[in-house]
Every structure is written in C-alpha cells, then in structure tokens.
Amino acid sequence: MLGEIEFDEWQCIAELIDNSFDDFNEIVRSGTSWPDGFKVSVTLPSLNSRPADAEVVISDTGRGMTYERLEQSVRAGWSSNDRFDKLGLFGMGFNVSTARLGRRTRVLTTRVGDPEWIGVEIDLDRIGDDYEADDIHEPKDDPTKHGTRIEIGRLNPERAEWLRRNAANLRTTLGKTYSWILENNPFELWVQGQRVHPRRHCRWGDDRFVVFGSGASSEKIPAYIPIDQKFEPAEACFNCGNWQVPDKGKCDQCGSDRLTRRERRIHGWLGVQRHLDKREFGIDFLRNGRKILQWDKQLFNWQNPNDPLGAVDMEYPIELANQGGRLIGEIHLDHVPVTYQKNAFEYSDRSWRAAVDFLRGIGPLQPEKAKRAGYEPNTSPLGRLHKGYRRNAAGTRCLIPGDGTRPIHEQTRRWAQLFHQRKEEYQPDTIWWEAVLHHDAQGNHAKVGRAREQTPDQADEAAVLEALGVSSAQRADTDSTGSEDSKHTVDVESSTAPPKKETFQDQLARYDGASTVVTALTRDFGLPRMGDLQVTTRRLDVVRLRAEDNSETPVLLVQGAGGTATAYYDPAHEAFAKVGSDPAELLLIEIAAVLKVRAETNRGLAEIVSALRARCLPDTLADPNVVATQARELLAEVRRLMAVRIDPIAEEVFQTLSADERTATENEVIANGRDAVMGDLGQNGEFLLYTPPLFSVRLLETRPEVFMDGRVFTGPYTSLTSPSAQRLSVAKVVGYMNDIAMVVGFRVEQELAQLQRTRLSVELLARELVTTA
Numbered sequence: 132m133l134g135e136i137e138f139d140e141w142q143c144i145a146e147l148i149d150n151s152f153d154d155f156n157e158i159v160r161s162g163t164s165w166p167d168g169f170k171v172s173v174t175l176p177s178l179n180s181r182p183a184d185a186e187v188v189i190s191d192t193g194r195g196m197t198y199e200r201l202e203q204s205v206r207a208g209w210s211s212n213d214r215f216d217k218l219g220l221f222g223m224g225f226n227v228s229t230a231r232l233g234r235r236t237r238v239l240t241t242r243v244g245d246p247e248w249i250g251v252e253i254d255l256d257r258i259g260d261d262y263e264a265d266d267i268h269e270p271k272d273d274p275t276k277h278g279t280r281i282e283i284g285r286l287n288p289e290r291a292e293w294l295r296r297n298a299a300n301l302r303t304t305l306g307k308t309y310s311w312i313l314e315n316n317p318f319e320l321w322v323q324g325q326r327v328h329p330r331r332h333c334r335w336g337d338d339r340f341v342v343f344g345s346g347a348s349s350e351k352i353p354a355y356i357p358i359d360q361k362f363e364p365a366e367a368c369f370n371c372g373n374w375q376v377p378d379k380g381k382c383d384q385c386g387s388d389r390l391t392r393r394e395r396r397i398h399g400w401l402g403v404q405r406h407l408d409k410r411e412f413g414i415d416f417l418r419n420g421r422k423i424l425q426w427d428k429q430l431f432n433w434q435n436p437n438d439p440l441g442a443v444d445m446e447y448p449i450e451l452a453n454q455g456g457r458l459i460g461e462i463h464l465d466h467v468p469v470t471y472q473k474n475a476f477e478y479s480d481r482s483w484r485a486a487v488d489f490l491r492g493i494g495p496l497q498p499e500k501a502k503r504a505g506y507e508p509n510t511s512p513l514g515r516l517h518k519g520y521r522r523n524a525a526g527t528r529c530l531i532p533g534d535g536t537r538p539i540h541e542q543t544r545r546w547a548q549l550f551h552q553r554k555e556e557y558q559p560d561t562i563w564w565e566a567v568l569h570h571d572a573q574g575n576h577a578k579v580g581r582a583r584e585q586t587p588d589q590a591d592e593a594a595v596l597e598a599l600g601v602s603s604a605q606r607a608d609t610d611s612t613g614s615e616d617s618k619h620t621v622d623v624e625s626s627t628a629p630p631k632k633e634t635f636q637d638q639l640a641r642y643d644g645a646s647t648v649v650t651a652l653t654r655d656f657g658l659p660r661m662g663d664l665q666v667t668t669r670r671l672d673v674v675r676l677r678a679e680d681n682s683e684t685p686v687l688l689v690q691g692a693g694g695t696a697t698a699y700y701d702p703a704h705e706a707f708a709k710v711g712s713d714p715a716e717l718l719l720i721e722i723a724a725v726l727k728v729r730a731e732t733n734r735g736l737a738e739i740v741s742a743l744r745a746r747c748l749p750d751t752l753a754d755p756n757v758v759a760t761q762a763r764e765l766l767a768e769v770r771r772l773m774a775v776r777i778d779p780i781a782e783e784v785f786q787t788l789s790a791d792e793r794t795a796t797e798n799e800v801i802a803n804g805r806d807a808v809m810g811d812l813g814q815n816g817e818f819l820l821y822t823p824p825l826f827s828v829r830l831l832e833t834r835p836e837v838f839m840d841g842r843v844f845t846g847p848y849t850s851l852t853s854p855s856a857q858r859l860s861v862a863k864v865v866g867y868m869n870d871i872a873m874v875v876g877f878r879v880e881q882e883l884a885q886l887q888r889t890r891l892s893v894e895l896l897a898r899e900l901v902t903t904a
Contacts, residue, residue: 136227140293141304142472143228144173147189147281148305148320149218149421150204150225154193154279155318167192167277170319175294175301176286185291187232190280195242198249205238205251205264218421223471230255234285239267243277256285298323306330311461312420332459333550334402336560341519341530352519354403354530356512358462360489362395367466374466374482393466397486401460401512403520403530405550405563406543409455412448414490416476417463423473430491430513431458435504446496447517449803449820454523454540454764458516462490496521503811524768525570532566534651535573536897537765539566541750542654566650573647635679639689642699645674652698652715656722656747658739661730664690664722668698670714676701685712688721696725715751719743758886761893762874767820769868769900770827772843774816777830780837784830785813788822796822824872828865835861844899867896 138146148171155169170192176185196204205225219225229236239250250267258264286294294301302322310329312318320327335354343350365374368382369389381388404412413426431447448456464486468477476483491513494506498518501509509517523540525533532543543566549557556562633641646669657663666688676699678684685706687699698718706712723739750757777784788796799821800809812818819827831838839848839861846860870892 136231138227138231138472140232140290140297141301141308142474143231143290144187144189144301145305145308145473146219146224146228148173148309151189151191151193151279152309152312152318153217153219154191155316158194159316168319169193169317170321173301173320173322175298175323176291178295180295182286182288182291185286185295186282186284187286187294188280188282190278192278195245195277195279196240197242201238201240201249201251205253218419229253229281229283232286232290233283234287235283237267237282237284238279239269239282240279241271241277243275245271245277246274247271298325302327303330307425308422309420310422311417315420328553330551332402332461333405333547334459334560335405335530335563339403339530339560339564341528343519350519352515354520356401356516358397358399358401358460358490358512360397362397362485364392364394365466366390367393374480395466395482397462397464397489399460399462401458401462401490401516403516404457404459404547405532405560406547407455407457407523407540408544408547412456412459414460414462417461417465418467418469418473418476419465420463421473423469423476428456430487431456431496433495433500436493444495444500445803446500447521449497449521454760457523458513458520460490460513462486499815499817522771523764525567527567527571530567531570532563532650533570534566534649535570536894537761539651539750540764542566542651545654565648569648569650638677639697641674642669642671642676642687643697646671646699649700649714651750652718652748654747656719656726656743658726658742658746661726661732661734661739663694664725665695666698666718666722667696668700668714668718671699671701671703675703686714686717686721688718688725690725696722698722713751715744715748716740719748755886758889758893759874762871762889765893765897766824766827766868766871766875769843769896770820770822772900773827773830773838774819776816776837776842777819777834778816781816781818782813784816784834785818787830787833788826792823792826824876825869828868828872831868832861832865839864841901843901845901846899864896864899867892867899871896 151171158165158169172188172190174186174188174190176187234255236253237250238253239248241248248267248269248271250269251264252267253264302325305320305322306313306327307330309320309327310331313320313327313329314331337353337355339354340351341354343352364377366377366379367374367390368385368387369391371382371385371387373382373384374393374395375383377392380390382390399417401414411426413428414424414430415422416424416427432443432445434443435441447458448454464476464482467482467486468480469475470477490511492509492511494509495501495504496509496514496517498508501507508514520529522529523531523538525531525538531538533539543563546557546562649668649670652668653666655663655665676684676687678687683701683704685701685704688696689698690696698721700707700714700718702708702714706717707714719740720736723736723743726743727734727736727739744751750761796818797809797812800812800818803821819830835848835857838844839846840850844864846864848857848860851857851860870889874889
C-alpha cells in the first residue's frame with residue numbers, strides 16, 4: 132500500500148537524500164571535524180542492465196547509525212524528536228520512497244570504529260503479518276569507514292525505465308531542489324558518477340536598478356531586494372507541529388506539553404531575472420534550505436477579499452505575457468508547515484498567509500486597480516519590483532537588453548543557457564548590461580541622425596519633408612553648394628598629410644577605438660560537425676574599413692585564439708549604403724568560409740550560410756512565427772504608450788469603438804484573465820491594450836495631435852504649418868502600423884515579400900517611438 136502513494140521518481144530519490152543531508156547538518160552544527168567530507172552518491176540502473184540485476188543505490192559519508200537508531204529509522208510511522216529543523220519530516224518517507232521504487236530494500240550502516248556493517252533487509256514479498264525484517268551483518272575491511280548505504284532492488288519496471296533514461300534530468304532537478312544547500316554548505320551530491328551542481332538564478336547584480344518616475348517623485352528601484360523579516364516568536368508543538376501563542380502550557384490541537392519557543396522569520400530575496408522566460412519565473416519557497424515550491428506564481432495573483440468567490444486576477448505578467456516573465460525570488464519559510472510530499476506549504480496556515488501579505492501586500496500590485504479598489508499604493512517588496520520591472524521595453528528605463536531597435540529576448544535566453552552551463556564569462560551580468568547600454572546608445576544615435584531639433588516657431592513643411600527622406604532635388608534648390616559626397620563618412624586615410632605607416636594590428640586597434648559592439652550579432656556561430664566560432668561584431672562609427680591589403684571592404688572577420696573572432700562592418704560602404712545588403716548576411720558569408728575551411732567539408736557556402744542563419748540568427752528569419760512575435764511585442768509597447776496618452780479622454784475614446792470592436796475588446800479582456808477590470812472598462816486608457824489592433828491605427832489617424840510630437844511617436848505634427856506636411860508625417864507612421872496590425876490581428880498566410888515588408892515595418896516603427904515614457 133505504501134508503494135501506491137503518489138511520489139515521482141525524483142521525489143523518492145530526494146526523500147532518501149534528505150536523510151543524508153540531515154545527518155550532515157547535525158555534524159556541521161556540532162562543530163565536529165569531518166576530514167572525509169560530506170558526499171552523497173546516487174547510482175541508477177544502467178541502460179544495458181538486466182531487470183533482475185537493476186538496482187538503485189544511495190550512499191553517504193555520514194556518521195552511520197547505531198542498531199537502535201537504525202531500527203527506528205526504518206519503522207513506518209516513526210519520526211525524530213526534531214520535526215522542525217530536519218529535511219526528512221515524516222517517518223513514512225523512507226518506507227514510501229523505497230516501496231515506490233522496488234520490492235526489496237537493504238539498508239547498511241557503519242560508524243568509525245565499528246567492526247562490521249549492520250543493516251536490515253525489507254522484502255515486501257516475504258514480510259509477514261508481524262512486519263519483522265531480517266538483520267544483516269557484513270564484514271568491514273577498514274575500521275575507519277563510516278556512512279550509510281541504501282540498496283533498492285526488484286525495481287518497478289516503469290520507474291526503473293525512467294531512472295535508466297533520465298540521469299541528466301535527475302541531476303538538473305536535484306540541482307534546483309537543493310541549490311541553496313549545495314551553494315551554502317560543503318556538501319557534495321553525485322548522480323551516476325557526475326556531480327550535481329546547484330542551479331543558480333540568472334539574476335541581475337545587487338547594484339543594478341531602474342529609476343521610476345521623474346523629477347522630485349522619481350524613485351530608484353533596485354533589481355535585488357534582500358528580505359529579512361522577523362515576527363514575534365511562537366511556541367511549536369513537537370507532537371503535532373502546531374504553532375500557537377506562547378505561555379499556554381499545552382498545545383491547542385493535541386494537548387501535548389512538548390512545546391518550545393521558536394523563531395518565526397522570513398528571509399531571502401526578491402529580484403529580477405536577466406531574461407524573460409515563459410515558465411521559469413516566479414518565487415522559490417524553501418524550508419530548511421530545500422525548495423518546496425519552484426517558480427511559484429501565486430504572489431502574482433490577487434483576489435478581492437471582499438469577494439471570496441470572485442475571479443482571481445493575474446497581475447503579472449500582463450505586458451507581452453507570451454514572452455513570459457522575469458520577476459523571481461528565493462524565500463525561506465522554515466516555520467511554515469509543508470505537505471507530506473514536500474511539494475506545497477499548508478496554505479491554510481496563518482504563517483503562510485502572513486508571509487504572503489508581507490511579500491506582496493494585501494492590495495493589488497497594479498496602481499490604478501489599487502486606487503479603484505480603495506487601497507493605498509502597494510509598497511511591499513514585490514509591489515516595488517512590479518512597479519519598476521513589469522514592462523519589457525529595451526534600454527535602461529526597464530533594464531532590458533536591446534539592439535538599438537527592439538529587445539533581444541531570444542539572445543538573452545541563449546546567454547542564460549550559457550550561464551547555467553557555468554561558462555565563466557556569462558556568470559556576471561556584464562554582457563547583459565552592455566547590451567542595455569548599447570540599445571540606448573544606438574537608439575539615441577539613430578534618432579539624432581534622423582531628425583533635427585524643432586520648435587513650433589521653426590518647423591515648416593521643408594523640415595518634415597527632409598525628415599521623411601524627400602531629397603533636396605525634389606525640394607527647392609536651397610543648397611547649391613551641397614554634394615552627395617559631403618554626406619559621406621569622413622575617410623581619415625584621405626588626409627593630405629602623409630599617411631602614417633601602421634601595422635595591421637595597429638589598424639585593428641584603431642577600429643576597436645572607433646567602433647561599438649553590435650549585441651545582436653555578437654554570439655557563438657556554429658553548426659554540428661563543423662565547430663563553433665565565438666564572434667564579437669563591431670560597427671565602425673567614423674573610420675572606413677579596409678582589409679589587410681588596404682582595399683575597402685564592407686565586412687572584415689579577424690580570427691583570434693581559442694575559437695574566437697572579431698568582425699567589423701562599415702555601414703558607409705556601398706554594399707550597405709547603396710546596394711542595401713544586410714550586415715548579418717555578409718557576416719554569415721565570412722563565417723561560413725572560415726568554418727568550411729576548418730571542417731574540410733564539401734558543403735556549399737550557400738548551404739552553410741542558410742544553416743547558420745536558421746540556427747544562430749532565428750530572429751532575422753522571414754518566418755511567420757518570428758515576424759508575428761516581433762510584431763506583437765512592438766504593438767504591445769505602442770499601445771501601452773498610447774493608453775497613457777488617452778487616459779484623460781478614455782471615456783470619450785471608448786465610445787468610438789464599434790459594436791464589433793467592443794465585443795472583441797471584452798472577449799480579449801476575459802481571455803487574458805482580466806475579468807476584474809470589466810466593470811471599469813473605458814474609465815481609463817487600459818482598455819486600449821485589448822482592442823483590435825486596427826483600432827489603434829484608426830485612433831492615430833483621427834487624433835494624431837495626442838500621439839505625435841514626441842508624445843508616443845517622434846514625428847512632428849502640431850508644430851508643422853502645412854496641412855500636407857502634417858498628413859505626410861502621420862501617414863508614414865500609419866503605414867508601418869497597418870502592416871503590423873494586419874499580422875497581429877489576422878491569421879493570414881504571407882508571402883516572402885510580405886513577411887520582409889512586415890519585418891521592415893517593425894524595425895522602422897520602433898525607430899519612431901519615443902525613447903522615454
């Protein structure tokens with residue numbers, strides 16, 4: 132019957148590891164020297180083992196047990212005197228986990244100086260009604276040996292098959308479950324001969340922050356918030372685990388007088404992950420160092436306490452929920468009781484409720500919702516993080532890496548994989564931070580280059596036509612002395628002074644000083660059976676690019692040591708400025724040539740280039756799913772900015788929705804789990820986030836003065852004196868938005884040319900957005 136209790140295979144293994152770690156913790160707390168180290172080893176059935184020979188073995192280098200302690204430990208229903216500081220909470224755990232895995236279990240244990248191994252064999256097919264099990268005595272070669280070994284045989288076929296094929300998955304799961312213990316103790320855990328490493332959080336550093344608001348009301352919100360909150364001590368019952376007010380003398384639940392005063396404390400941290408993930412975000416909750424809940428998202432939900440039967444409202448993530456979230460944390464709740472499976476806390480317990488109220492507050496996380504519900508602004512630790520990091524716009528304002536145009540979520544997820552693979556250069560957050568700064572620098576550079584500073588007194592039709600790209604030949608000939616050549620980047624090597632002779636290395640050093648890293652093209656490029664090349668790509672800002680033979684070149688790839696390379700590209704080269712080539716396209720050709728030579732393959736360059744693009748630059752593909760995702764991300768950001776601007780006139784704008792649009796909006800609200808806002812729909816600008824995409828286009832066309840002139844879009848409108856210039860300025864943005872709205876709002880099959888047009892519209896519309904909000 133014990134074997135029928137629901138425990139996953141990994142839970143069975145973890146239950147036995149818990150007992151070893153409990154022993155290790157007692158040794159550490161006692162201050163005893165332990166020169167042999169603290170090691171737990173798990174051996175699984177091999178892929179080619181016969182069913183009759185397959186077994187699971189868990190061994191440790193702990194103290195070992197006396198005969199009396201061994202007898203207690205394997206007895207169903209027994210638990211130790213310390214039910215609060217142990218990982219192994221329930222006496223049934225050993226019996227459930229072993230019976231779940233196999234029909235026969237042998238436990239062998241020995242202490243330093245013992246002459247033999249002693250143990251017990253529990254054979255479920257032989258055990259009688261008296262539940263007596265056979266003692267084991269085995270010789271011991273080395274009297275200094277110590278520890279405990281559990282051997283489980285005659286395995287359940289289904290569970291044996293899972294264990295045979297999932298050693299790597301088991302290591303990953305145990306690395307997550309015991310990450311805090313393995314990171315903060317000298318304990319080792321090995322599975323199938325390979326060490327289990329703690330699965331650390333890929334979070335931003337302690338010193339990173341964003342600034343929310345502006346002026347005197349601005350607030351610096353760190354990306355890492357330490358938590359250490361103590362509550363009044365309480366008395367805990369060693370018999371039933373109940374916590375109660377001190378000095379009552381007896382337990383309220385079981386009447387026992389075995390009470391002890393204990394600390395009640397919440398500690399750990401809340402923070403921000405360096406990347407968005409659809410599943411791996413949320414709060415980890417731990418008890419005595421072991422994770423009970425992983426990536427838990429309960430704290431992101433809110434239910435009105437005055438309406439206990441009402442809908443539970445998900446408050447995070449709201450913006451771009453399809454990309455996932457990034458708010459994370461690691462919270463220790465050693466005083467809160469857990470279920471026997473150790474996969475949940477007792478949510479009805481007062482201590483759990485108190486922890487939730489402290490961490491996320493009693494009111495909504497969203498400011499407008501809190502205000503409407505009659506709550507003060509949420510100043511809880513999670514409330515602060517939500518305020519500063521709920522949005523996913525690229526740059527320093529939201530701490531999101533970007534490429535100068537848009538966020539680079541896929542790239543940051545790949546960096547996170549390298550972080551978890553323990554690649555040294557990806558452990559600090561430097562690469563992510565440089566991409567944040569790069570986005571701001573590239574975005575500001577592009578906007579300065581596209582538009583001149585204007586005031587209402589200075590703006591005219593000629594100015595906006597210039598900003599829209601209409602050539603001077605098409606306007607009045609006001610600059611007869613200007614020439615196309617004067618617009619080119621300065622070529623420092625065309626100076627009349629005698630050129631200073633420099634080596635190729637000097638030339639590269641000059642390029643490094645006159646270029647910026649292109650985050651979107653800085654990564655590992657490689658293919659199976661052809662190897663990898665770790666490339667740092669740099670964009671020249673002033674100087675012209677020349678190859679080693681001094682000829683002008685659009686791209687230069689310079690190989691370094693250890694499979695690294697630096698690529699330079701010159702945006703002023705005619706390959707980009709006139710032919711219109713894509714830097715990624717020419718870079719891939721150079722990389723493909725290097726890989727082809729290194730691999731000594733007969734594969735054609737075209738095939739290698741195509742495979743490299745598909746594998747290493749998926750964001751650049753004319754793939755319907757990729758383009759649609761980029762379009763959704765950008766449109767969500769546009770609508771968020773527009774919603775802020777229409778807030779004062781929200782009711783008036785809401786009335787312009789047609790009957791079909793209003794129905795579609797309400798359906799979208801419900802589909803996003805936002806039932807709670809239905810009663811207030813249209814009272815603020817939030818409704819715009821759920822309207823059909825084409826409504827945002829129509830709104831821009833009918834009310835351009837609300838969104839242009841740097842409010843949402845950088846293009847001028849009210850500052851222009853000519854109606855034709857105003858129409859042209861708006862039409863430019865509307866054209867981009869139409870392309871994007873069609874992809875987001877309708878499931879239509881797009882030809883390659885249409886996909887390419889939509890990708891360009893995404894890029895060009897992103898350039899039109901304001902850089903701050």
